[in-house]
Amino acid sequence: MSNLQWFIKYRPKSLAEVENQEEAKEELKSWMESWIQGKPKYKAVLLNGPPGVGKTTIAEALARDYNMELLEMNASDSRRLNDIREIAERASTSSSLFGRGGRLILLDEVDGINSRQDAGAIPGILDVIERSKSPIILTANNAWDPSLRELRTAVRLIDLHRLGKIPLKKILERICKAEKVICDPKGIGAIADLSEGDGRYAINMLQSIAEVYRKVTEDLVKDLVRKKDRTLDPFETLRGIFWAKYFWQARSASTTSEVDYELLMRWLSENVPVQFDNAEDVFRGFDALSRASIFLKRSKLGDWDLLSYVFDLMGPGVAFSESSKSSGQWKAKWRKYQFPTYVQQMSKSKDSRDALKIASEKIAKATHCSSDKAITDYVPFMKFMKVEGFSAEEMTVMGSLEVQGNQGDEKGERGKETRTTRSRRTRKRT
Amino acid sequence: MSTLEDALWTEKYRPRTLSDVVNQKEIVERLKKFISEKNMPHLLFAGSPGTGKTTIALALVRDMFGDNFRDYFLELNASDERGIDVIRNKVKEFARALPGKEVPFKVILLDEADNMTSDAQQALRRTMELFTSTTRFILACNYLSKIIEPIQSRTALFRFYPLKKEDVVARLTYIANKEKVSYDEDALEAIYDVTMGDMRKSINLLQSSSAYGKVTVESVYKVLGLAKPKEIEEMMNYAIQGDFANARSKLRELLITYGLSGEDIVKQMHREIVGGNSLKIPEELKVVIADYLGEAEFRIIEGADDDIQLSAVLAKLSILGSKYVGESASK
Structure with missing residues (x-):
């Protein structure tokens, strides 16, 4: 068995194999033709659609169909301005458009850009578009995100549809055949229902069931597949x-x-x-x-x-x-x-831990040491000493309350009792 | 009954001036020159716990500035301050006010400086340089090797050697007489032996044992037995016997009820291996455990989560237990 994820293994190699996105395919082809004729309609297109509808797949298929090198940058992975600049540099020095040396630039998931954290990323991308001599494809799950406003005006927006159940089933059946998995049409149908038009999700579900059981039935799907869009x-x-x-x-x-x-x-x-x-x-x-x-x-x-x-x-x-x-x-x-x-233990013991913390900070301040040192070097001995300045709760957590006021040999035994009552208390609380 | 400073003998009998310090003579002589010149470089105090680093730093400052020393002195502990930014801000705030007329600088004591990451130490170095015209730093650490080279080269190094037995016993005798506590001579020597010369621990043990009336070898060990969390040994025994669940509940008690840090728990486990005789395990197993404890402490310093890293230690002990002690141990 290969470790390759099936949705990568069975990714369409050519635009013709891409299911269910006829309008987008037509528009992309005519956009490409306009580049070939030397009069590009737009420098960049933005493929907009929910996860798993084939945005990245389409960009890759397009590059292969036109025999171009795909320069890819996942915007949400490395959003550094320098990376974007570097791509801009390479894009503006392109010599030939198509065939060997031709380049298609893919900026994936531009809506993953955090406008505050990656200040300058959007202007950087606009700069890339401005200077590029190669066609650029951007992708987004939600092109209407306010942070993409400027970007929207600089590109041609192409909407991709969620995959319908029929194309989804077609894809899944094709994979079952290739992987020699016994597939019950009802099982396939159930996956298609649950994946809500997300091809990647559907294929991943198919793989996770098929690889363990070598078959896909409706019962298995119901047991193992959770509904999508839920973490x-x-x-x-x-x-x-x-x-x-x-x-x-x-x-x-x-x-x-x-x-x-x-x-x-x-x-x-x-x-x-x-x-x-x-x-x-x-x-x-x-x-x-x-x-x-x-x-x-x-x-x-x-x-x-x-x-x-x-x-x-x-x-x-x-x-x-x-x-x-x-x-x-x-x-x-x-x-x-x-x-x-x-x-649970941490939250239940918060009061006594706070008391211990305050007590150890008092000791640390008086003795010029850190509070960790106060806990190891002083706190265990406090039950033997006559001291003031601690609250009853602080005395209890340090195990010193019951020792106080008792003199002589009894004290050692008392110390023991304190320890026992303390651990009993803790146990009850937890 | 009185304030904490008066109630704790470690504070009550902390030498106030350099002349009161009885040991570390060479260090004291060198420092007294700084007092007479009213000038000093940045200082680096390195040595084991309880050898007098903080005491001598405090005495130096008091001798340098007199009774108003607090106006010219900032005390920080790297283990308690949350990050270098907090330290930097406190230093900035403190350095803003001008120094006095007689001594042209103010002093910052940064204790446990070796608990800072090397990145934080780099930042500290820049901070030291920024305020060098008006402030002097005294950095105290246990391990010189954990202080980055650029800081070592910008400071005057003072090595604090472990205190000698006669020095510690003499100090304990002095305190016991002042406090009118009766004691056996060999009890004071026993204290030195168990604290390995750590003056802070020695005085604490003296004061605690005196709660029994007379300080005897017996009362010293009684206090030690009651003060040491027995959960350390219990936890290790459960783990070695393969009872992970009980071992982990002891671990949680140490972390939560006793408030011990992961680092301290590893150190106390190490002490059980090195000095304890309650764990019935083969000698060669002790070596293997010590090796893994070292790895665990290293990782905790690196930032590993206490509970998770110590759970890994307990799982390791279970594996080693069944390998070296055998199934017979799991009864």
Whole structure:
């Protein structure tokens, strides 16, 4: 089995194979002809449409049909002005338009540009369009985003339709045939219904079922496919990661979760020992999470590009900690996942943690040390000392309340009691 | 009963001036020259905990500026300040007001400077240069190797060596007599042995043990036993026996109830391996565990999440436990 995602493997090679976008195809062809004749109607077109309707596919097919090199930049991946400038440079120095050396420029997902964070990106793109001697295709999920107003006036807008059920079924059946998957028309129909015109989503769903079961039936689809346009709840996310057979499956589960990455890390940390039975697997799972948390810290220090690796390690990193997965005999194990208790414990213990923090800061200030040092070097001994200046709650969390006022040998035993009552209290709370 | 500063013997008996400092003689002599010249370079104090870095910095400032020293002195702890920007702003704010007439500069003590990342230290270096006409920095650290070269080369280095046994015992004797606490000689030596010469820990232990009436070897160990979270050892035992769930609930107690940082938990686990005799495990296993604890501490310093990284440690202990101790341990 190849690791290639099917929606890439079966991407139309030519515009003629693209389903369901006849008007857009006609308009693009006549736009290309106008370039060939040396009188381009517009320098740039903006393909507008929801995810999975074939925007990138069309641009690639067009480049292949006209034998051009595709210069591609995903605007939401690297939005740096310099990258855009560089493309502008290359675009303006193009010698021949078509055939060898001819170029088609693709700026993908321009609505992913954050106008505040990437100030200058839109003017940069306008500059590219202005100076370019090659045709340019831009894509957007929502061309009517206010931040694209200036851009809209500089390009020709071409709308792409959601894929209808009939073309979607046609695509899925063709893939089933090529992959020798037994497919029940009702199963295919159910996928088409659930994917709401998103071809990529439909093909991914087909692949995720077919690769495990070698067949696609209506029941399997109903069990395994969630409705589109909804992010994964934490339980679905965990299943998506732990049950993943491919890197991309685990990764997309981790990136499409409704749980943010920090909380997702806690969910995974809680459930790694729930899912894995083998101690080595558990260790590898935590090791991957530990690496993920290091990359998260580095991202927070300013290098947000590193967030990408956080998802790699949280998703696929955890998914492939299970050593038996590569054996061929592997089967997904159903487990009852738990809410991260660490998060619950942290929120329930907030009052006493705050009290401890205040107490340690008081000690730190009086003794010229850090509050971490106060916790290790002073707090454990406070129960033996007669001190003022702490609230009752602070005294309790330091375990010193009951010792106070008791003299002599009794004190040691008292200290012990304090510890026991304290841990009992904590247990009850959690 | 009184303020915290008076109640804690570590503060009550902290030497106030350089002349009161009984050890670190060479350092004190060099610093006294700065006092007489009313000038000094940036200073870097390096040495283990409890060797007198902060005490000597405070005494130096007091000797330099007299009783109003607080007007010319800013104390920061790198472990508590949130990031270099906070430090930079505080320094900027402090440096804005002019220095006094007699001494033409003000002093900033930045403690635990080796807890700063090297990027933050680079930024600190620029800040030091920016305000160098009106301020002097005293940087204190445990590990000189964690201070970047450009800072080392711009500061005068003072190495603080561990205190000798007779110095610590003499100080403890002095305090015990002042506080009218009775003690056994060998108890004071026992204190030195368990604190490995850390003066802060030694005085704390003396004061805590005195709660039993007399400071004896027995009372010292009793205090230690009650002060040390027993959860560290319990957690390690559960993990080695392969009981991950119980091991992790002990871990949560240490993180949440005791408020210990991940780094401190790793260090205390390390102490169990090095000095403890309660873990019944083969010697060669101790080596393997120590190796992984080192990796864990390194990662936590790098920014790994405490709970996740320590869970990895516990899972590692489970693997090693079944390998070295065998299934018999899992009863």
